[in-house]
Amino acid sequence: MKHERRPMARDCRSRRRRDPNRARPSVAGRAGSADPRWRAGVVRRSRRPRPCRCRRTGGRPSIATACPGGAAAGSSGGSAIGPHRHGPAEGRMMSEQAISPDVVIDDEGLYTLDGDPPQDALTDAESDAGVIESLARLSPVEYDRRREAEATKLGIRVTTLDREVARLRRRDVDAPSDGGTETLFPDVVPWPKLVDGEDLLTTMAATFRKHLVLPAGAADALALWVLHAHAHDASSISPILSITSPTPECGKTTALTVLAALVPKALPGSNITAAALFRAVEKWQPTLLIDEADTFLGQRDELRGVLNSGHSRAAAFVIRTTGDDHEPRRFRTWSPKAIAAIGDLHPTLASRSIHIELRRMGPGEHVEPAREGRLGHLDPLIRKAARWTSDHFDCLRGADPNIPATLAGRRADNWHPLLAIADTAGGDWPLRARRAAEALTGTDRGETAGVMLLADIRTVLRERGLDRISSADLAVALGEMLDRPWPEWRAGNPITQTQVARLLKPFKIGPRQIRVSCRTLKGYHIDQFTDAFSRYLPSGAETAKQPNDSADFEGIEGDTSGAGVSGRLGSKAAGNSRCFGVSPRDGTAVVDNEIEWFEGETESAP
Template identity: 45%
Template sequence: MPGWCFVMKSEQRSPMQPDGFTAILDAGTRLQDATAAAEQPKETVSADKQTRNASELQTVLINRKVATLADLSAIDYDRCRQSEAKALGIRVSTLDVAVTKLRPCESPEADDGLEFLKDPDPWPEPVNGNDLLNDLIELFSTYLVLPRHGALVLALWVLHAHGLQAFFHSPRINIKSPEKGSGKTTCLDILAEVCPRALRLDSVTTATLFRLIDTYQPTMLIDEHDSFLRDNEALRGALNSGHRRGGIFPRCVGDDNTVKLFKVFAATVLAGIGDLPGTLVDRSITIDMKRALPDELKARYDSRKINDDLKRKAARWAADALPQLQDADPEVPRQLFNRVADNWRPLFAIAHVLGGSWEQHTRDAAVSLCMGDTDLESAGVSLLEDIKAYFGCNGPQIKSDNLVNHLSSLEHRPWPEWKKGKPITPRQIAVLLKPFRIMSKTIRFGDTTAKGYEKEAFLDAFSRYLGEPSVTPSQSSIDVASRDFGNVTPDSNVTDEKTGIPLVGAGCYAVTDENGGETGKQKRDKEVIEI
């Protein structure tokens, strides 16, 4: 066929391919489209896709990290939240919100590692309080070497922790020793077995403390306080605020610094070597422990031998006795006043509800443990008590030497062995009285003069620190501490008018008339009940 020329001689036709010139045009169009597609800038398409992929990958990684953080306990998350937010490039408050959304709930029942911080199941039957308290005393006495009355105080405090909602104050228990190996940690271990929602900590930050208390209301059992507490002013403040019901700890939270008030009222035990800071000592009942001799312990502590029966019985007793505890207004020894009385009042309320001899036992424990406290401030108040009683027996003026002799004869007081086993001196008395702005002076006694004190100089301190109204010099020199003497003939004992027990520091060894002559001799015996 002359005049025809085929361009694609080598093209293999398929049965479905169109014939003739139309096929050639279709092949050319496909080739042009393929060439145009090949000439598109591949780099631009690839960069956009990479950007989208990177963003999606980052979101996936953040979500995975948030999920991991949501599985942490409240304590572990609090420790790492700031560093994790910084690593993820987001605000801490944003991370908090994301983590909170992934948590099942924010309650003690949440599976966050603190599920044990829930109320114990109460004993199914009513519990005899006397038997319960005796069992608790026996528990502490078996595994610990405690000071006199120590087991009773710990047992009463455990019941106070179970009935905490009935009380306005919660005394801190200060378990201290001069050296390690004295049983402090064992004591905390035993308390953890019998206290409600017990949380044992060897260290704690301020932020962790107030968040834990606000969320879980645990019984705080803090060990090794000497390693972190003294130099932490904020932590001391939180523990101080938690001494009374309604105590709060304000803190700014979130990026917008919103003020939040955290509740910090909680039963707390602080164990360590040496003394607590002064403000916490005022809010504490101190249990001094010593290293046990080999034959002093009845048994070695083994947690496997302790079940939760005592904890459940204590929970039941406290629940049943709650109305009585709330209404209780127990008498406390007159020697205990202000914050010291606040510390002991919950224990006296429990003893009052239990009845029987428990009130007397608690009274003996309070007087014994409080009078054994010889820090400077407490010693100064104790000295005022004894001087006030001595003024009541000896008129408005006393000689310094006579006062020293009197104080040194009070066997139940710290003065006979004040420093290094030696009696207190006039100089040491002056040091203790100086904060009260009381100083000795030269006074005329009959035909002679001597260094001494006038009662008028003490009236303001008596009124402020002993809780007694001051009297003017024109009133009788026989004050309230010695009113049971009548004229000048003493009774065999000096007792509190309300409680009927001997007054610590109220004993008078000589009664003199207004001219300073001795007219009688007074001694008192103090009944001691061993616990």
């Protein structure tokens, strides 16, 4: 007799284990009071009856008596069930449990409660919630020892328990202990007496010189920036204080440590994300003191954009969506910020900064260490700063100081609030502040590669007395500037003609056909740069010295014999009729051997 295949009881059980549509109770239902029937024993998840899909029902879900083990006839909706067996495999029980009369089966085959849950169900749910809260208060080591056993007792997965414990711990950290405003920063009690601003700034500058080796004007700038942090809302511009150095151990962290003892709501950090930055500013309005910026800020465009946005109060916002409904919300980025890094900051940050470059302490120089926890002697200074800025807040808000002529554009904006503080303090500080501004902005740290290129092209044309230059010769001349980035512009290679053209394109400058000697080449004429020089290089907008318009170079000797020219300039008779060029100004004929470094080889006259 052919062996009869066993019924589908095992298949149904396997299907039950991996059915993706199987409804699972929420965590709140297992551990809270939102849906307590699971913990009350009304329905056990591990023994939950499932509609079978055996051959007797044609693969259709059913809870009726299509299977022999059914306890009562009825439709698949709203029928209470008892033991449920499959065919001859009577010993394999899919579910055998006394179901409460309150539990009914809906049209989807899912279990619901008819009426209010039993009171003991709520009691058990509250008890489970209390267990999870007690676990959240344990130390990480003790919780790790008990998590598996407690998850088994609760009838939940370990990962679910971990998630609930982590949520409760975050809630305890974020929630104020007394129901009031969370306190991360010590309260600064203003000085009880009137404060002289000149004496306060002088004392602060001396404090910075006591702990740091600083360049000229840097101590005065640091003292002024501290008062700016206290009177931050009185200004419409918030310059970043950038503290850089070429190498480690130059005092950047020490500078931030002293600043943290003097500024309001100091929030130091050695790494931060864009989201953490604008949320911290929105919540606390701190003074951000960011150290080690060179290790994480370089390629984070979003973070750099958030920092840039805080420069102007009118634009100091970022917009993000929050919540499950993705509601747009505006976050403030308006707060004082100081950034310390090895090397230069990105040009967009540098142009919004008051820059102080530190150097390592040299022989014969000595400073006192500034260790955290030993700066209590600075407490009177922060209290005096709070009192002075409070007394002069309205005056600072309406101040309009005179800006030195050497400061223009964003550099003038950066120094505007600091000069207002110096003028309000009086004494010799108006003069000291302007001297510091000129000293610290002597080198433009905010220039982009394009502006740098304009400055170097102007230098090349001026030093060589040219009014035009070919693209090839310009690239060679730039590559010979060892103190500039052009010799190793990309992957250690000198800048090329194409790269020069690409950098000049935003200024509406491009190579064109020009006459060089008796040849027509791609290059640039000085007239193309006149507007860009005047706009982006205001301190030196003079045009380059023009070459002699005549073809007669008397007094300048050069070897013009053969194929090469050994001297810098060679001369020919003006009457040479074999090859004539067009002079830059009056059309006077020029000869082919004018400029040796323009064209490597020239033809000699017959």
